[in-house]
Amino acid sequence: MMQQDARSPLAHLGGALGFGKYMTNAMVLCRYSDGTGWEKPSLVPYGTLAFDPCALVLHYGQAIYEGMKAYRSPDASIALFRPDRNAARFRASARRMEMAEMPEGLFIEAVSTLVDAQRDWVPAGAESSLYLRPVMVADEAAFGVRRSTTYLFFIVATPVDALYRDGMAPFRLMVSEDFARAAPGGGGDAKTSGNYGRTLIALEAARRSGFNNVLWLDPVEREFIEEAGITNVFVRRGRDLLTPPLNGRILPGVMRETILQLARDWGLSAIEREISVTELLSGIDAGDVDEVFLSGTAVHVAPVGVIARRGREHRLAAAGEAQSLAKRLSQAISEIQRGLVADTRGWMRRVAAPSDCLVLSEP
Ligand SMILES: *Cc1c(COP(=O)(O)O)cnc(C)c1O
Numbered sequence: 001m002m003q004q005d006a007r008s009p010l011a012h013l014g015g016a017l018g019f020g021k022y023m024t025n026a027m028v029l030c031r032y033s034d035g036t037g038w039e040k041p042s043l044v045p046y047g048t049l050a051f052d053p054c055a056l057v058l059h060y061g062q063a064i065y066e067g068m069k070a071y072r073s074p075d076a077s078i079a080l081f082r083p084d085r086n087a088a089r090f091r092a093s094a095r096r097m098e099m100a101e102m103p104e105g106l107f108i109e110a111v112s113t114l115v116d117a118q119r120d121w122v123p124a125g126a127e128s129s130l131y132l133r134p135v136m137v138a139d140e141a142a143f144g145v146r147r148s149t150t151y152l153f154f155i156v157a158t159p160v161d162a163l164y165r166d167g168m169a170p171f172r173l174m175v176s177e178d179f180a181r182a183a184p185g186g187g188g189d190a191k192t193s194g195n196y197g198r199t200l201i202a203l204e205a206a207r208r209s210g211f212n213n214v215l216w217l218d219p220v221e222r223e224f225i226e227e228a229g230i231t232n233v234f235v236r237r238g239r240d241l242l243t244p245p246l247n248g249r250i251l252p253g254v255m256r257e258t259i260l261q262l263a264r265d266w267g268l269s270a271i272e273r274e275i276s277v278t279e280l281l282s283g284i285d286a287g288d289v290d291e292v293f294l295s296g297t298a299v300h301v302a303p304v305g306v307i308a309r310r311g312r313e314h315r316l317a318a319a320g321e322a323q324s325l326a327k328r329l330s331q332a333i334s335e336i337q338r339g340l341v342a343d344t345r346g347w348m349r350r351v352a353a354p355s356d357c358l359v360l361s362e363p
Contacts, residue, residue, distance in 0.1 A: 008120040010159055017128055017161045019298065024121045024130075024157040028114045032100045034149040041110040043117050046156065052141035056148040062138035063193040064093040067297045068254075069129040069160075070115045070351065072122045073339030078115060078130075079348040081337050083108050085254045089191065090134065096190035098147040099136060107134065108349070114155050115351045126338070127162040131298070163299045170305030170319035171294060173228055174211040175277060176202045177310070180219035181227060181249070188226075188249035195251075196230065203229065215307055217277060218249070224274045228304070231296035232256040235275055236325050237289055245272040255295035258347070259329055268325075281307065284314040292316055293326035301330035 013022060023046055030041040057063050068086045070078050087104035094101045111132055115122070122130040134155045138148030164171070179202040181195070182188020188195060202214045213229030226244055227233055232253040235242045241263045246252050263270040283289040284307065292304040303326045305319040318324065335341045336348065 010121060010123055013159075017123065017159050019131070019160045019163055020158050022159055024114075024118045024159070026114065026117055027157075028110050028155040030102075030106070030110055030153040032102075032151040032153065034100075038100075038102065038106055041106070041113055041153075043113055049152070049154070051139060054141040054143055056138040056140055056142055056146075059143075060138075060145055061192070061194045062097050062099055062148055063135065064090065064097055064099065065133060065135045065191055065193065066090050067191075068111070068132050068134075069297055069337070070122050070132060070157075071129050071337045071339070071348075072124050075339070077339070078119055078122050078351045079337075079339065080108075080111065080115065080351060082254050082258070082347050083111060083349050085257065086111075086134075089252065089254075090136075093190040093192055094136065096187050097192050099138065100151045102136070102153060110134070110153070110155060112351045114157055118157055119351075121157065121159050123159045125161070126334075127165050129160060129162075129337070130157050131160040132157050160298075164294075164302035170303040170316070171213065171228075172211045172306040173213055173215040173304055173308070174206040174209060175307065175309040176206070176214045176216055177222070178202070179214075181216040183219050184248065186249065189246065189251055191251060199230070209308075211306075211308065215277075218247075218274075223276055223278065225277050225280060226250055228294050231294040231299050231302075233304075234259065234291075234293050234295065234326075235280060235289060236291040236293075237283065239268050241268050241270045241325070242275055243270075243272055244275055253296055255297060255301070255333075258333060259295055259301070261345070262329060262332060263325075277309065281309060281314045284316060287317075289316065290318065291324055291326055292319075293324075293329075301326050301333070303327075 025046050026043055027046045028041050028043055032038050066086045070080050072078055087107040090107055091101045132155055136151050136153045139152040140148040140150040181199055206214045215228050216226045218224040218226055227250055244250055260270045294302045303320040305316055307314045336343055
C-alpha cells in the first residue's frame with residue numbers, strides 16, 4: 001500500500017475515511033442563465049450556498065447529480081475513471097428534467113479544476129479515492145410550476161473508503177413488496193434527486209428489519225428485478241452473467257457498463273434481460289444461481305449473501321469467496337483505476353492543470 005504524503009491533509013486524519021465524513025476545503029461553482037449561457041467554472045472555498053425561498057428546486061425538485069471518483073496512481077498522477085460517461089449521463093439527466101445541458105467538455109473541465117486543486121486530498125490507500133459529487137439545481141426565484149431559466153452547478157469532494165471492502169459481510173437485501181422505485185416513463189433512468197427521496201421509506205424499513213437495502217421489482221407486474229437500493233444488480237449462473245436491460249427505469253451505471261464489457265472480454269456471456277424474482281429465488285434455493293452482486297461507483301462491486309421475500313431468507317452460500325466473479329471484477333477494475341495495469345481501453349483520464357479558465361475567488 002502506498003503511503004500518504006505527509007503534506008496531505010489526509011495524513012492528519014485518524015481512522016477510517018468513511019463516506020462524506022470529511023469534505024475537502026474547496027468547491028467549484030458554475031452558473032447558467034438562458035440569456036448568457038454557462039459562465040466559467042470558479043474554484044471557491046467550501047461553504048454555504050444561499051437560495052431564495054422561491055428557488056424552483058426547493059419546490060419542484062429540478063435537481064440532478066453525478067457520482068464519480070479520482071484515483072492516485074503509483075507515479076503520483078491523479079486520474080478520473082470514465083468521466084466522459086458521467087458527463088454524457090449528466091446531460092441526459094438534464095434533458096429528462098428540462099434543465100440546461102452542460103457541455104461535456106465543460107463538465108470534465110470543472111471536475112478536473114477541483115481535482116487538480118485538491119490533489120493532496122486524493123487518498124493513496126488501496127480501497128480509497130476522492131469521491132466527486134457534481135450537482136445542478138434550478139435556482140431561479142419563481143413561484144409557478146415551470147422550468148427554471150437559471151441553474152447553479154457545483155461540485156464538492158470527499159475522500160472516501162470503498163463502501164464495500166474485503167472482510168465485510170455480503171449484503172442482505174429485502175424484496176420491496178409495497179413500493180416501486182420508478183414507473184414506466186417516470187425518469188428512473190435519470191440521476192435526479194427525486195429518485196432517491198421517495199425510496200427512503202423502503203430503505204429505512206429494510207434497515208429496521210436487519211437488511212442493508214431493498215431489491216426493487218418492476219412496478220407493473222411486480223415480478224422482475226430492477227435495481228438493488230441505488231445500485232445495479234447482476235446474477236451469475238455458470239458462465240452466464242445476467243443483468244436487467246435498460247428499460248427506461250434503470251439507471252445506466254458506469255460500473256454496470258464496465259462490468260458487462262469486462263465479462264465479455266473474459267469470454268463470459270453477458271446477457272441483458274428481464275430476470276424473474278421467482279426464478280431467481282428458486283434458483284438460489286436449488287443451488288444453481290452462483291452469485292448475485294451489486295455495482296456502483298460508491299459500492300464498487302459488492303456480493304449479496306441473502307435475499308429475503310415475504311419473510312423467507314434465500315442464502316447464497318458462496319457469496320464473497322475469493323474466486324467469485326464479483327471479487328475478480330472488483331480487483332480487475334480497481335487495478336485499472338489505480339494505474340497498476342495498462343489502461344488498454346482508454347478508461348482513465350489524467351487530471352492535468354486546466355488551461356486559463358480558472359478564477360480563484362477570494363474567500
Ligand atoms: C448512480 C446509480 C447507480 C450506479 O451508477 P454508477 O455510474 O455505476 O455509479 C445505479 N443505480 C442508481 C439508482 C444510481 O443512482
